[in-house]
Amino acid sequence: MSAAETEKSGTNKDLKFTNTLTREKEDFRAIDDENVRLYVCGPTVYDFAHIGNARPVIVFDVLYRLLQHVYGPDHVTYARNITDVDDKINARALRDHPELPLNDAIARVTQRTADQFHKDIEALNVLQPDHEPRATQHIDGMIDMIRLLIDKGHAYQAEGEVLFDTASMPDYGGLSKRKLDEQIAGARIAVDAHKKNPGDFVLWKLSSDEEPGWESPWGRGRPGWHIECSVMSAHHLGKVFDIHGGGLDLIFPHHENEIAQSCCANDTKTMANYWMHNGFLQVEGKKMSKSEGNFFTIQELLETDNFGGRKWPGEVLRLAMLMTNYREPIDFSVRKLEEAENLLSKWPDPVETDAEPSAEVLGALKDDLNTAAAIQALHALAGEAARDDSKMPVYSASAALMGLRPVVADLSGVDNAAIEAEVARRLEALKARNWPEADRIRDELTSQGILLKDSKDSATGERITSWEVKR
Numbered sequence: 001m002s003a004a005e006t007e008k009s010g011t012n013k014d015l016k017f018t019n020t021l022t023r024e025k026e027d028f029r030a031i032d033d034e035n036v037r038l039y040v041c042g043p044t045v046y047d048f049a050h051i052g053n054a055r056p057v058i059v060f061d062v063l064y065r066l067l068q069h070v071y072g073p074d075h076v077t078y079a080r081n082i083t084d085v086d087d088k089i090n091a092r093a094l095r096d097h098p099e100l101p102l103n104d105a106i107a108r109v110t111q112r113t114a115d116q117f118h119k120d121i122e123a124l125n126v127l128q129p130d131h132e133p134r135a136t137q138h139i140d141g142m143i144d145m146i147r148l149l150i151d152k153g154h155a156y157q158a159e160g161e162v163l164f165d166t167a168s169m170p171d172y173g174g175l176s177k178r179k180l181d182e183q184i185a186g187a188r189i190a191v192d193a194h195k196k197n198p199g200d201f202v203l204w205k206l207s208s209d210e211e212p213g214w215e216s217p218w219g220r221g222r223p224g225w226h227i228e229c230s231v232m233s234a235h236h237l238g239k240v241f242d243i244h245g246g247g248l249d250l251i252f253p254h255h256e257n258e259i260a261q262s263c264c265a266n267d268t269k270t271m272a273n274y275w276m277h278n279g280f281l282q283v284e285g286k287k288m289s290k291s292e293g294n295f296f297t298i299q300e301l302l303e304t305d306n307f308g309g310r311k312w313p314g315e316v317l318r319l320a321m322l323m324t325n326y327r328e329p330i331d332f333s334v335r336k337l338e339e340a341e342n343l344l345s346k347w348p349d350p351v352e353t354d355a356e357p358s359a360e361v362l363g364a365l366k367d368d369l370n371t372a373a374a375i376q377a378l379h380a381l382a383g384e385a386a387r388d389d390s391k392m393p394v395y396s397a398s399a400a401l402m403g404l405r406p407v408v409a410d411l412s413g414v415d416n417a418a419i420e421a422e423v424a425r426r427l428e429a430l431k432a433r434n435w436p437e438a439d440r441i442r443d444e445l446t447s448q449g450i451l452l453k454d455s456k457d458s459a460t461g462e463r464i465t466s467w468e469v470k471r
Helices: 051-071 087-096 102-123 135-151 225-237 248-266 298-303 314-322 334-345 359-366 371-387 389-401 416-431 435-447
Strands: 016-019 024-027 036-040 076-080 155-158 161-164 201-206 221-223 241-247 272-278 281-283 330-332 450-456 463-469
Touching: 016 272, 036 051, 036 225, 051 076, 051 102, 051 241, 051 272, 051 281, 051 298, 051 314, 051 359, 051 389, 076 225, 087 102, 102 298, 135 155, 135 161, 135 201, 135 221, 135 225, 135 248, 161 248, 201 225, 201 248, 221 225, 225 241, 225 248, 241 248, 248 272, 298 314, 314 334, 314 371, 330 334, 359 371, 359 389, 371 389, 416 435, 416 450, 416 463, 435 450
Parallel strands: 036 076, 036 241, 241 272, 281 330
Antiparallel strands: 016 024, 155 161, 161 201, 201 221, 450 463
């Protein structure tokens, strides 16, 4: 590993981010201004993403947009993974598709869930990352890294499993600031009591004939959770990259163990120079859980009336998330959504422009991604733009930087009558409970850039559907 690959040798762009590794707000300098690299932990696709999952997706989408603006779109590489190897996935596959062979059932669950995730975040106006690796695509790389860790004395076999030896890394615990004797296993996969140290975690676990598995030097099995991101990030971004992001709940054990694996396998002092974590989310003042009855998926908020008795537009969900500093806990409530919706109702539709965003909005985002301050500045710009058309370009560019208020598409050339006919056909399909046909029509219109919005007639209670053209 050369010094150039690890040193922060980029220029000062007036960016400051709170680095979890140091617990301080630091000036951001990239390793290479020509290729700024960002990795964020994505979903485990055993179930639809909940609103807590939406927060890091939205937060780091704003960071991605900011980095693209500062360094140029061609000089930022963003990878966000999909975990499709997990015991929860296996359990869900057995529960939902007992009639199928396990591998087919797993494929059915992961594909359906990943498709829904992509549909959800598209509604939140989230940009696609440059890379979206899946764990199943990198099994060979995981086997290679595990073999390397064994060869270097950082991992060992015990009763058919391969475990990372936490005592072999003197700096283990540097991210979470926990002492080794305070560690717990923290693995998603059940581990038997045959470890050298309580904090040792699984790298490879044997699979039974009824479980999915891959051939390895240690027998047919499957990887532990943490090894996935070490391998996928290195594959797409290099052994040391600029920023690693995720939720606060991932600091320990997931990110701590990623660092241990990556540094020990690659002989580096760090895995990423900056670590950024968003705060926890609670719902209506309580921790979100199914037992509390306040567990909601993104899909539920977008497409059902389960939260607050109505559907919520993706832009409202996005703004509500950004109204709180990303590092602070957020109380997600109907009142907060109503506040966000009220704010948006006062903002004019932006125009397509190549103008620069305002210094106030850009400055707020450069200062540790201060979206709350950026929204205040954007609100002032919206008022100016509503009164003075000459202010519209700067307002529009500022909104685009935050992924808010997408440009209203040109309706010329759109066959309104044909679209209305398809909307009517879908409503008939819904009345007849022909869900596959209704979904087919929606998906067909979506592919044409037509966004459908369902609501209820306040007088009759019947479903009504409006539509708009989106970019």
